[in-house]
Amino acid sequence: MIVLHGRGIVGGCAEGEALVTRETISGWGGIDPMTGTIIETRHELRGKSFKDKVLVFQGAKGSSGWSNAFHMTRLTKSAPLAMIFNQMTTKIALGAVVTRVPAVTELDQDPLSVIETGDWVKVDGDRGVVEITKKR
Amino acid sequence: MILADDEKAMLDGVSGVAKQKAMELLVRYAEALGADRFVDTHNIAGVPGSSTLFLQKYFEEHAGDGSFETVFSLYDLDAGEIMSVPAATGNCCHLQGGMDLEHWTDLGMSLEAMQHQHADEAELARHGVRIMKTCTPYLAGNLPVKGEHCAWMESSAVVYCNSVIGARTNTEGRESTSAAMLTGKIPDWGLHRDEYRHGTHRVHVETKPVESVMDWGMLGYFVGDIMQENIPVVTGAIRQADPLRHKHFGAAAASSGGVEMYHIVGVTPEAASLEIALGSRQPVATIKYGAEERRRVYDTLNANGRDPNVDYVMLGCPHASIDQFREVARLLVGKKIKTHLWMFTSRAVKTVADISGFTKTIEDAGGLVMTDTCSAIARAVPKGTKVVALDSAKQVHYLPAMVGVEAWFGTTEDCIKAALTGRWTGELP
Numbered sequence: 001m002i003v004l005h006g007r008g009i010v011g012g013c014a015e016g017e018a019l020v021t022r023e024t025i026s027g028w029g030g031i032d033p034m035t036g037t038i039i040e041t042r043h044e045l046r047g048k049s050f051k052d053k054v055l056v057f058q059g060a061k062g063s064s065g066w067s068n069a070f071h072m073t074r075l076t077k078s079a080p081l082a083m084i085f086n087q088m089t090t091k092i093a094l095g096a097v098v099t100r101v102p103a104v105t106e107l108d109q110d111p112l113s114v115i116e117t118g119d120w121v122k123v124d125g126d127r128g129v130v131e132i133t134k135k136r
Numbered sequence: 137m138i139l140a141d142d143e144k145a146m147l148d149g150v151s152g153v154a155k156q157k158a159m160e161l162l163v164r165y166a167e168a169l170g171a172d173r174f175v176d177t178h179n180i181a182g183v184p185g186s187s188t189l190f191l192q193k194y195f196e197e198h199a200g201d202g203s204f205e206t207v208f209s210l211y212d213l214d215a216g217e218i219m220s221v222p223a224a225t226g227n228c229c230h231l232q233g234g235m236d237l238e239h240w241t242d243l244g245m246s247l248e249a250m251q252h253q254h255a256d257e258a259e260l261a262r263h264g265v266r267i268m269k270t271c272t273p274y275l276a277g278n279l280p281v282k283g284e285h286c287a288w289m290e291s292s293a294v295v296y297c298n299s300v301i302g303a304r305t306n307t308e309g310r311e312s313t314s315a316a317m318l319t320g321k322i323p324d325w326g327l328h329r330d331e332y333r334h335g336t337h338r339v340h341v342e343t344k345p346v347e348s349v350m351d352w353g354m355l356g357y358f359v360g361d362i363m364q365e366n367i368p369v370v371t372g373a374i375r376q377a378d379p380l381r382h383k384h385f386g387a388a389a390a391s392s393g394g395v396e397m398y399h400i401v402g403v404t405p406e407a408a409s410l411e412i413a414l415g416s417r418q419p420v421a422t423i424k425y426g427a428e429e430r431r432r433v434y435d436t437l438n439a440n441g442r443d444p445n446v447d448y449v450m451l452g453c454p455h456a457s458i459d460q461f462r463e464v465a466r467l468l469v470g471k472k473i474k475t476h477l478w479m480f481t482s483r484a485v486k487t488v489a490d491i492s493g494f495t496k497t498i499e500d501a502g503g504l505v506m507t508d509t510c511s512a513i514a515r516a517v518p519k520g521t522k523v524v525a526l527d528s529a530k531q532v533h534y535l536p537a538m539v540g541v542e543a544w545f546g547t548t549e550d551c552i553k554a555a556l557t558g559r560w561t562g563e564l565p
Contacts, residue, residue, distance in 0.1 A: 009168035024364060024394065029512065029534040041440070041537045061364060061394040064289040067309030068183075071211070075194055089365055089394065090306040090326060093168040097161070098214050098311050103168075 001133050002114055006107035008128035010096045014082040015122040018115050018132075019053040021045050024087070027095065028065025036078030054121040055080035056111050059087030066091035071098040082123035084111045084130060104128050137166060138173045146319055154222055157215035158315035162323065165312055171323035178226030178320060179280050179303075181273050181288040182313025184265055185212060185221075186233060186256055189249050204259035212314035223264035224317040229278050230260055231290050232271045232455070232513055236506040242478075243509070243516040265317070269508040270482030272383065272455040274301065277484055282405055285328055287316040291396070292387035292454045292530065298397040300382045302405035304328050307396050327397055333406060334415030335399050337363060338422040341372030343430050348565075349384050350547045353529040354433045355425060356385035360393030362423055369399040369413040372425075377403045380457050387454050388529035434564045437529055437545035440536040444561070446544065446554040448521040449473075450511050450535070452480030453528035460548070461485070461494040467552040468501040474558040475525075476518035477503035480510040503555070512538055525554040525562075 023044055025031065030040040036051035051073075060066050073079040083096055083103040096103035102125030115121060115132055122131040139147070147163070149156040166174065185208040187195075192202030199206050199218065209218045233253065235243050240250045257267055270276045271290045274297065280286050282302035288294050294307045306326045308316070316322045326332050339359055346355050352374075359368050368389075377400065389395035399407035407413035451464060456479055464479060479498060481489065486507050489495045495505045511517050512534045517524065524541050526532050527548045536543045544554070546562030554560050 007170075029538055039537050041533075059365070059394075062291065062391060064291050064294065064307045064309055066307075067311055071214075071311070072190075075191075087365060088169065090169065090308060090312070090323075091394070094165050094309040094312050097164045097168050098309075100214075 001131055004107040004109055004111060004114065004130040004132070006104045006128045006130065008102070008104050008125040009093060010101065010103040011126045012102040013122070013124045013126070014054070014102050015120065016052060016054050016081040018056050018117055018119045018121045019045070019048065019050050020056040020112060020115050020117045022058055022112050024058045024061035026062030027060065027067070027069035027091065028063035030062055031069055033069050033072035034076050034078065036073050036080070049078070050080040051078040053080055054082045054084065054123060056084045056115045058112065059085050060089050060091035060095060064091065067095040067098050070095040074099050082125070084115070084121070084123060086110065086112065104130055137163065137171070140174070143174060143321060152222060154213070154219040155318050157213045157219065158318040159321070161213055161311060161315045162319065162321055166323035166325070169323050169325045171325035173324045174321040175285050175324040175328050176320055177285045177287045177316055177322045179278070179284060179286040180226060180228040180313050180316050181231050181278060181286070181290065181293060182228070182308070182317065183231055183289065183310050184208060184263070184314045184317055185259060186230070188234065189252065192252060204256060208314065212311055214311055221263060222318060225320045227278065228264065228317045229266040229268040229273050231268070231273065231293070232510070233269050233508045234514055236508050239504060239506050242504060243514050268482060268484065270455045272482060275379065275455065275457050275485060276482040285322070287313050287322040289313050291390035292383065294396055295386035295390045295398065296382060298327055299386060299399070299404050300379070333397060334367065334417065335369030335413045336366040336420050337368050338419040339368045339370045340422060340424055341370065341374055342424055342426045345373035345375045347375045348547065349381055350527065352381040353384040353388045354430060354437070356388030357392045357437065357529040358425055358429055358433045359398065360389035360391060360395050363389070363393050363395050365394040367397050367399070368395065369401060369407065369410060369419065371401050371410060374400055374403070380459060383454050383457070384528065391530040391533040431564060437532050440542050441523070441544040441560065442542055443523050444559050446475050446523050446525045446558060446560050448518050449475055449477040449525045449551045449555040450531060451477070451527060451548065451551060453510050453512070453526070453531035456481040456485065458485050458488050461489040461492070463548060464552065465494040465497040467549060468503065469497050471501050471556055473502040473555040475555045476521070477555045478511070479503060479505050481505065481507055483507045511535055515539055517541060525551045525560055527551050
């Protein structure tokens with residue numbers, strides 16, 4: 001098991017399968033909040049849903065509707081289980097806060113290099129700790 | 137966090153439960169950011185309490201009703217209880233909305249949704265919010281001054297506010313702007329602070345001069361894609377800076393990436409020189425924008441276009457300025473279009489377009505002028521649309537994915553030509 005330490009920005013604990021992208025994610029216009037699916041035309045995760053996954057990504061981009069789009073996924077029960085990201089912005093800070101899922105950033109190793117899609121990831125937003133069990 | 141006395145008082149509930157909950161949300165947000173204080177703001181642009189039918193029905197089912205105060209309490213402020221919402225403080229405006237209240241049937245909206253929007257607007261007015269209903273508040277009566285601390289949503293307005301006006305705002309969201317409307321506070325982080333406003337990268341234009349609106353849009357799209365959240369300093373041949381060109385550059389840069397601020401040396405207010413724009417630091421990298429890069433951006437923006445038979449021309453992303461109305465009216469006067477043509481703007485600009493005769497010219501040619509929204513926001517295109525022509529890199533970025541259409545990108549003139557002939561013939565000039 002690999003353990004990363006960072007800063008928790010939204011408290012709580014969750015665990016599940018990772019969905020990883022090196023790319024940033026657009027909220028409004030980039031995801032379908034009804035299903036949690038990435039819809040951005042040129043995105044490497046296009047067509048994939050983060051519902052019930054630990055979303056591991058570079059950060060947020062695009063419209064200021066980012067928080068609203070992710071907030072909506074909380075209502076439609078399509079939100080990710082937790083968020084792990086590198087780049088702090090107002091979009092992602094507010095988005096994580098209102099999505100109310102455990103969220104961690106500023107990790108001591110690049111989570112995009114350590115975590116692969118399908119790995120089992122445990123996120124502790126209170127302590128800022130991420131535990132990774134590789135899928136193989 | 138270091139809290140001022142008035143902030144502590146609001147958190148303690150001295151000013152009522154709604155302001156207390158708004159401060160609580162702002163503290164959660166500021167702590168997530170790692171901000172250590174708030175800054176006062178009296179210029180707020182958001183979408184307070186506005187609800188889609190989905191939100192309205194959700195809260196009817198889960199909270200008993202979908203009223204303004206319910207949505208504002210439970211969704212905007214993310215509070216656990218429904219509260220009486222006091223009037224907004226300061227200069228607050230509502231940005232774009234879901235439909236034109238005159239042409240709502242063309243947009244395919246239901247009577248229920250239209251009536252709901254009317255009710256929402258009455259609530260906004262009652263709560264002291266200016267109903268601007270536009271993504272371009274700076275063209276419709278909300279124009280801050282250099283150095284003014286703002287709390288704005290709408291990425292294309294945010295980048296304009298910082299870069300062109302020299303006012304200060306981060307890209308705020310619905311929940312933070314709604315909370316700021318009640319408290320007059322926003323986290324003092326990022327672009328509110330001098331040290332975060334300097335350029336990080338240099339983009340040097342080595343093509344023939346970037347001068348047309350289309351070229352400004354393409355350069356913006358290139359810059360956003362490369363910069364993501366960074367702050368570019370643009371140098372080289374970039375000409376004819378005006379509000380329209382900045383509007384298209386910034387909107388594009390905030391779509392392909394997350395650019396919230398840019399400098400153009402000798403043009404924008406915090407870029408008197410390259411050194412000043414960079415804060416006396418060396419750029420992380422210098423990126424060339426040459427003929428090859430320009431070609432690539434054009435091809436990317438046209439990657440969704442295959443069928444040259446155009447059904448629909450959409451103009452006004454971001455919302456059209458009055459000079460764009462003049463241009464479109466000039467191209468359409470005395471002619472009839474073969475496709476649908478919708479042009480979107482703010483109510484303020486439409487009023488001027490109406491009395492200037494531009495609206496009539498466009499409507500006589502067969503087009504429609506609409507306010508408040510756009511095809512991407514309303515997720516609405518004319519019935520049966522398969523192929524769209526657009527003059528906005530931002531709209532090209534969003535619309536094909538959102539409503540499942542092919543899209544062509546070119547100049548406004550290319551788009552009008554497509555409207556008149558039904559065929560796309562645009563090429564990279």
